[in-house]
Every structure is written in C-alpha cells, then in structure tokens.
Amino acid sequence: MRTGLAHFLLLLATCVAWPAQAASCAGQWVAAWTSAQMAPTGDNMLDPIKLADSSLRQIIRPSIAGNRLRVRLSNLAGTKPLWINGASIARALRPDAATVDPKSFIPLRFDGRADVVIPAGADYLSDPVALPVTPFDDLAVSIHFAQAPAEQTSHPGSRATSWLLKGDHLADPGMAGADAIEHWFSLAALETETCGPTGVIVALGDSITDGRGATTNGNDRWTDNLARRLQADPKRRHLAVVNQGIGGNRLLDDGLGPNALSRLDRDVLAQPGVRYLILLEGINDIGTLTRDATASDAEHARLVSRIIGAYRQIIARARAKGIKVIGATILPFQGNSYYHPDARNEADRQAVNRWISEPGNFDGVIDFDRIMRDPARPDHLLPRYDVGDALHPSPAGYRAMAEAVPLDLFR
Incomplete structure (x- = not known):
C-alpha cells in the first residue's frame, strides 16, 4: 500500500512539474520559408490598376514544423510607405489552386491592427498566430492591397501560382474568377516558433x-x-x-x-x-x-x-x-x-x-x-x-x- 502511494505521489509530482518545464521553454523563431525580394521589371510587374483594391493569395510551403507562425511582408523596393489593408493565413487544399480550408482561416494582425503601413524599404512582421504546421504543409497567405504600391516589391521566379482578384477576399475559400499570377509580391518570409x-x-x-x-x-x-x-x-x-x-x-x-x-x-x-x-x-x-x-x-x-x-x-x-x-x-x-x-x-x-x-x-x-x-x-x-x-x-x-x-x- 505504501509502495502504491509512493508511486502515485511520484506520478503526481511529475504531472505538476511537466507544465512548469514546458512553460520555461523559451520559444525560438526560425525562418521556415523565404523569398528574396527585389524590384520587378517589364512583364514581371503587375498592372497597377489590377493591384489596387485587390486581394493576392500566395501559396507557400514551410520546410520545418512549428506551432506558431508569423509572416514577414516587404516594401523593400518602395520609396513610399505601403498600405496593406489586411492579410490572412489558411491551409491551402492544394499547391496549384486558390482554394483553402475555410475552417483554417486566421486573420493576421500587425501590432493588434488589421491593417499596416510599411515604411519605404522596410519589412514588417505580423503578430504571431497559433497554427500548427508540419514540414511541407501548403499554406495560403492572402494580402489585400488598399491601393497599388508606388513601386512594387516582388520575387519574380516563384515557380508557384498566385491568385489575384478585385476586392477583399481575405476569407474567401475559393476566389472564383481570380487571375493566375506566376510571381510572389511583398511576401518575404514565414517564420515558425519552436522550443527544441x-x-x-x-x-x-x-x-x-x-x-x-x-x-x-x-x-x-x-x-x-x-x-x-x-x-x-x-x-x-x-x-x-x-x-x-x-x-x-x-x-x-x-x-x-x-x-x-x-x-x-x-x-x-x-x-x-x-x-x-x-x-x-x-x-x-x-x-x-x-x-x-x-x-x-x-x-x-x-x-x-x-x-x-x-x-x-x-x-x-x-x-x-x-x-x-x-x-x-x-x-x-x-x-x-x-x-x-x-x-x-x-x-x-x-x-x-x-x-x-x-x-x-x-x-x-x-x-x-x-x-x-x-x-x-x-x-x-x-x-x-x-x-x-x-x-x-x-x-x-x-x-x-x-x-x-x-x-x-x-x-
């Protein structure tokens, strides 16, 4: 009986101690996906008329697991502030389509706000969101541009299709009628937080x-x-x-x-x-x-x-x-x-x-x-x-x- 009680108390102590150990884990942010940003030229640029008041959905794939994410947007090539009206992240259903799991939508915030103004030449991190991912999950980052950037920031060689549609489609699961764009714009990185x-x-x-x-x-x-x-x-x-x-x-x-x-x-x-x-x-x-x-x-x-x-x-x-x-x-x-x-x-x-x-x-x-x-x-x-x-x-x-x-x- 005493042996059983001692064993129970040991298990109880272990259960009490484990959360304390987990809480003491200082999370480390690491880059899980990136694209080198630059100023696009020629056919690599988007028509400013199409970009103004439009939503751009970009499919990316992290190479490492994590429980929390944050997105880094870029105005690297800009000479004026870039106003992003809003952004979201969701699980993409496939890498070659705009469709996402509607239950997975998470609005992104920037210092607690839905919109953000990114200074010229700068990047801006979103607030962290709880979205557990495993390596090679397809994620959709959607950005609503309030107006066309004065100078676009892009990664032309995406080897991935993005989707552009007029209006606010940050929570649109399908983006029916969207134009296919073979570039990434203003999306510099996805970072994950890990403890190990x-x-x-x-x-x-x-x-x-x-x-x-x-x-x-x-x-x-x-x-x-x-x-x-x-x-x-x-x-x-x-x-x-x-x-x-x-x-x-x-x-x-x-x-x-x-x-x-x-x-x-x-x-x-x-x-x-x-x-x-x-x-x-x-x-x-x-x-x-x-x-x-x-x-x-x-x-x-x-x-x-x-x-x-x-x-x-x-x-x-x-x-x-x-x-x-x-x-x-x-x-x-x-x-x-x-x-x-x-x-x-x-x-x-x-x-x-x-x-x-x-x-x-x-x-x-x-x-x-x-x-x-x-x-x-x-x-x-x-x-x-x-x-x-x-x-x-x-x-x-x-x-x-x-x-x-x-x-x-x-x-």
Whole structure:
C-alpha cells in the first residue's frame, strides 16, 4: 500500500512539474520559408490598376514544423510607405489552386491592427498566430492591397501560382474568377516558433537555386529536394532549408536583382536561426563578361580574382555571425546560346571551382560540377540533367543536385 502511494505521489509530482518545464521553454523563431525580394521589371510587374483594391493569395510551403507562425511582408523596393489593408493565413487544399480550408482561416494582425503601413524599404512582421504546421504543409497567405504600391516589391521566379482578384477576399475559400499570377509580391518570409533544437540552412544563389527549369507548383527545386532529405533523417529534421535565389543574380554587379554581396545582410545574416549558408553564385558573372564582346586575358584573370574576393567577403562576414559557409562548385554551361561561352570562360569556371574546392577556403564543399557534368564532355551538362538550354537543370537534375549534398555537412 505504501509502495502504491509512493508511486502515485511520484506520478503526481511529475504531472505538476511537466507544465512548469514546458512553460520555461523559451520559444525560438526560425525562418521556415523565404523569398528574396527585389524590384520587378517589364512583364514581371503587375498592372497597377489590377493591384489596387485587390486581394493576392500566395501559396507557400514551410520546410520545418512549428506551432506558431508569423509572416514577414516587404516594401523593400518602395520609396513610399505601403498600405496593406489586411492579410490572412489558411491551409491551402492544394499547391496549384486558390482554394483553402475555410475552417483554417486566421486573420493576421500587425501590432493588434488589421491593417499596416510599411515604411519605404522596410519589412514588417505580423503578430504571431497559433497554427500548427508540419514540414511541407501548403499554406495560403492572402494580402489585400488598399491601393497599388508606388513601386512594387516582388520575387519574380516563384515557380508557384498566385491568385489575384478585385476586392477583399481575405476569407474567401475559393476566389472564383481570380487571375493566375506566376510571381510572389511583398511576401518575404514565414517564420515558425519552436522550443527544441533547430537551425536554418540558407541557399544563396542565382536562377539555378531559384529553380529555373523546375516544375511550376511542383516544389522540386534542389533546395526542396534537400529539405525532404533532411526531414527523412531523424538526426537532421530539425533543420529548415530556405531559398534565397534570384534568377540572373551575380556576385559583383546588379542584374536581375541586387548583387549577392549587397543582399548578404538582408537575405542571409538577418534570417532568424541561420546556422549554415550554401553559396552557389558566379556563373552569371563568368557568362556576362563575354556575352556582348570578347575580353582580354587580363580581364578574365581580373574577373576570377574578383569572384574569389567576393567569396572571401561572404565567408568572413558569415563566419563572424557563427555561420558555417559551404561552397558549391559552378555547373558547366558550354553550349548555352545566351552566354555562348568559349574555352576561356570554361577556364575561368575551372579556376573558380579549384579555389572553392581547396581545403580551408570554405567550411565545406558540395561538388555540383562533378555530379552534373557530362563525362564525355565535362564542360557540358549531362543531357539527362539539362532542361534544354545547356545552363539550367531539369527536375531530374535538381534531384541529383540534392542527392549530391553530403548531409554530414550539417551536424
């Protein structure tokens, strides 16, 4: 009898103590999904007339679980304040449609208010909401623009369909009649709160990281496939993968979007929970040098030196924040009709890849070049991994890239 009483009292003490331990858990916010924001141009811009007093529903997919969420909206490219009339989040029924579970709608608040005015050049976090998610849940973030932004902020290469409809449709489960838009606008990040050990891997890159050649709404970029590998590994499923690729991006000069050095602080160092950086940049710098005219040997040597210098800058600044920096070798691109590279461009690529691969320069190396090149023609992509332009991988190529990442880089 005494033994039974003692056992009961021990169970009671355990039940009383557990909530106290849970309450003492200091939640950590981490980036679960991101998109690199920039000023869109040309066909990537929305018609301001269509955007004014319209709702835009954007489907995103976090790579890590969490019990509470918050959304980060952006007016990065704006020179005037951006008035958002309201926003909501809900569970999407599928990644390629605007339909959501009507029971899951949660209005987003900003400092307790439904609307928010985001200063020029700034981002703004929503108040946290209780919405438990598991990795790869499809979520719909809807934004009601009170008026068209003076300057739009966007991520053109979404590889995902968004939905635009006039009026306030923040709680509309179907958005019937909405226009399909192949871009994201003013949506910079989704963050989750977790109590256990966690961390974020940021992939900083160009269109190969952004997913040119991937399947629209298929979530089959190399970063998506890497995230799935991590979630299948019990030792590493606490790690999120976020994609900060921009099509046409360069290390040294602005192209489609600001250069990688200029966006390092915002797109990498400022991401909550970042522990690792995978850097895959440089192919557009090498290709652009001779796209319109030939270059001298001295100009080629100078370019290689400057690319390596940019790597050193990124490594030093990331390491100063305690971030492990992993270099990825540049893929072959002979035969591409946009850059029409020649033997000297190939020599530049090889010189850069040698530096990336030398021990001690990066904290780790992913040899994408080795896995993606054609053994018969090492300066070309393997045909089965080529989407057709001799530059961008196919979905099969992106799977191969993800499989080539040594998971022991992430301890």
